[in-house]
Amino acid sequence: VILQEKAADEQASRKALEQAQQHALELLQGTDLEQLPAEALAVYAELMDRLDPAFALQLYSRLGKHWDDPIVWNNIAALRVRLGQYNEAYIALERALQLVTGDQGLSLRTWLPEVAFIRKRPWHLTLSYNLGRLLESLGDLTRSESIYRTIHEQFPEYEDATLRLGVLAEHLHRNLNTAEDLYRQVLPNPRAVTALAFLAQSR
Numbered sequence: 001v002i003l004q005e006k007a008a009d010e011q012a013s014r015k016a017l018e019q020a021q022q023h024a025l026e027l028l029q030g031t032d033l034e035q036l037p038a039e040a041l042a043v044y045a046e047l048m049d050r051l052d053p054a055f056a057l058q059l060y061s062r063l064g065k066h067w068d069d070p071i072v073w074n075n076i077a078a079l080r081v082r083l084g085q086y087n088e089a090y091i092a093l094e095r096a097l098q099l100v101t102g103d104q105g106l107s108l109r110t111w112l113p114e115v116a117f118i119r120k121r122p123w124h125l126t127l128s129y130n131l132g133r134l135l136e137s138l139g140d141l142t143r144s145e146s147i148y149r150t151i152h153e154q155f156p157e158y159e160d161a162t163l164r165l166g167v168l169a170e171h172l173h174r175n176l177n178t179a180e181d182l183y184r185q186v187l188p189n190p191r192a193v194t195a196l197a198f199l200a201q202s203r
Contacts (some may be wrong), residue, residue, distance in 0.1 A: 016064055033059070045075070053079050070099040077134065093134055094129060104148035108135075112143060115154060125151065129161055131194050136164065141172055159186045 028044045036044065045059035057079040064072050073096035080089035094108045101117075113128040132147035145168050151161035166182035169175045189193075 033062060038063060041066070042072075049079070053082050057083065068099065070127070071123065072095040073099065074123075074130060078130055081130075081137060083163060086134065089134055090138070093127075093131060097131070100124065100127065101190055109137075115150060115152070118150060118154060125155060125158065129158070132161070132164065136168075141168060144168075145172070156185070164187055 023130050025044075025047045028040065031040075033041070041059055041063045045056050045063060048056040048059060057076065059066070060072055060076045060079065060157045064076060073092050077089040077093035077096060080086070080092060090108060094106065097108070097111065098106045108131070113124070113131065118125055118128045128147055129151060132151070135141075135147070136144035145165065148161040148165045148168070150166055151158050156162070162185050164181050166179045169182060170179035
């Protein structure tokens with residue numbers, strides 16, 4: 001009974017959150033963007049992220065003029081990757097990492113996250129993984145694999161990095177056994193539907 005009550009409470013909380021987000025979205029839609037303060041732009045961009053990536057990118061780009069913030073630049077980079085704008089994503093992620101490290105001369109042509117950086121804060125892990133995905137998309141598979149491997153060794157529960165290692169093992173190194181071993185590390189999680197798809201493709 002206690003478990004049922006807890007599940008009901010969680011469902012009610014999710015529903016309340018969804019309703020609040022929908023209400024906020026209705027208030028923001030159609031508003032003159034020039035009149036929105038930076039805080040409202042941030043909320044609007046986050047709400048639009050899944051609904052309309054191109055418009056969310058426009059909002060984050062406006063926000064970047066107000067806040068030279070690494071999280072904003074990371075989100076810009078992630079959206080540009082989703083839209084296939086890899087070179088622009090490279091520039092945005094480089095700016096995010098310059099702000100995080102305090103190194104204005106940092107260049108993604110040579111920089112790789114070290115263990116100390118990845119472990120420093122949770123969102124450093126996100127930035128590092130996003131860099132790996134971007135480098136993979138740009139064809140720099142050696143460096144992307146190095147990032148995934150470091151994340152996997154330090155945070156084996158970070159399933160996305162494990163999956164990407166599996167994909168590279170399968171398609172880059174043609175090592176099906178290693179690929180299946182990596183995919184199976186994610187399979188105990190019933191939510192890891194992506195892993196099942198990858199494993200099915202590898203057979």
